[in-house]
Amino acid sequence: xxxxxxxxxxxxxxxxQEVILRCVPISNHLYxxxxxxxxxxxxxxxxxxxxxxxxxxxxxFDDQFSVERPDGSNFTLKIRSTKLEDSAMYFCASRPGQxxxxxxxxxxxxxxxxx
Amino acid sequence: EDKVVQSPLSLVVHEGDTVTLNCSYxxxxxxxxxxxxxxxxxxxxxxxxxxxxxxxxxGRLSSILDKKELFSILNITATQTGDSAVYLCAGRSxxxxxxxxxxxxxQVVVTP
Numbered sequence: 518x519x520x521x522x523x524x525x526x527x528x529x530x531x532x533x534q535e536v537i538l539r540c541v542p543i544s545n546h547l548y549x550x551x552x553x554x555x556x557x558x559x560x561x562x563x564x565x566x567x568x569x570x571x572x573x574x575x576x577x578f579d580d581q582f583s584v585e586r587p588d589g590s591n592f593t594l595k596i597r598s599t600k601l602e603d604s605a606m607y608f609c610a611s612r613p614g615q616x617x618x619x620x621x622x623x624x625x626x627x628x629x630x631x632x
Numbered sequence: 633e634d635k636v637v638q639s640p641l642s643l644v645v646h647e648g649d650t651v652t653l654n655c656s657y658x659x660x661x662x663x664x665x666x667x668x669x670x671x672x673x674x675x676x677x678x679x680x681x682x683x684x685x686x687x688x689x690x691g692r693l694s695s696i697l698d699k700k701e702l703f704s705i706l707n708i709t710a711t712q713t714g715d716s717a718v719y720l721c722a723g724r725s726x727x728x729x730x731x732x733x734x735x736x737x738x739q740v741v742v743t744p
Contacts, residue, residue: 521674550730559737560675560720565730573728608674612730619664619729623674 519543521624523609529630533598538627540592540609547614549592550621551584553577553605560608566592599631634659636723638735646743649711653738655721656703663726665704667695670718670737678706678719711742 551563564574610621664682668675681697722732
């Protein structure tokens with residue numbers, strides 16, 4: 518069964534460093550998302566991406582964050598200068614383009630620890 | 633501000649018991665409510681509910697939506713240890729298909 522894959526599964530970084538989290542969405546999907554879950558808290562929406570541009574972003578997604586689809590398969594989340602509060606599990610998700618298919622398919626997540 | 637509230641926060645049951653999980657929502661321009669199961673990492677999809685009063689069923693799991701009272705329930709009958717997980721519900725508005733507003737989840741522990 519097709520799945521969303523994410524790398525790395527866990528990354529430890531120093532505060533102020535840049536981090537890139539990578540995702541390979543399901544191949545025929547057209548909409549891509551990043552969510553995050555701080556330990557013990559709710560899953561929170563960060564950003565949605567369609568047709569090579571951001572379609573919506575949350576207040577969390579400030580100038581330190583960026584997303585990119587550099588080729589036909591990868592979808593990346595970059596955090597330019599990490600802060601302690603960026604420590605979280607980051608989930609990538611994708612869905613097909615059909616309007617009536619509302620399910621989001623989530624990856625296994627990338628755990629980011631900022632020291 | 634949109635919000636989704638789940639209850640209880642956690643519960644422990646014995647194998648074979650039935651559990652009922654609750655999800656109330658306040659979502660502007662509400663479109664649908666989704667249930668996910670989160671065992672260790674990735675939330676996995678269970679149900680999407682759009683219409684009131686129509687039960688969705690998958691094996692021992694079922695769910696229903698009440699758009700008048702703004703809540704949904706997820707039932708698990710004849711629970712098994714493999715049902716132990718965090719169950720998440722999420723609301724979606726018509727304005728945004730991908731932006732799900734998640735609740736805090738209900739942790740279910742099924743003991744042998």
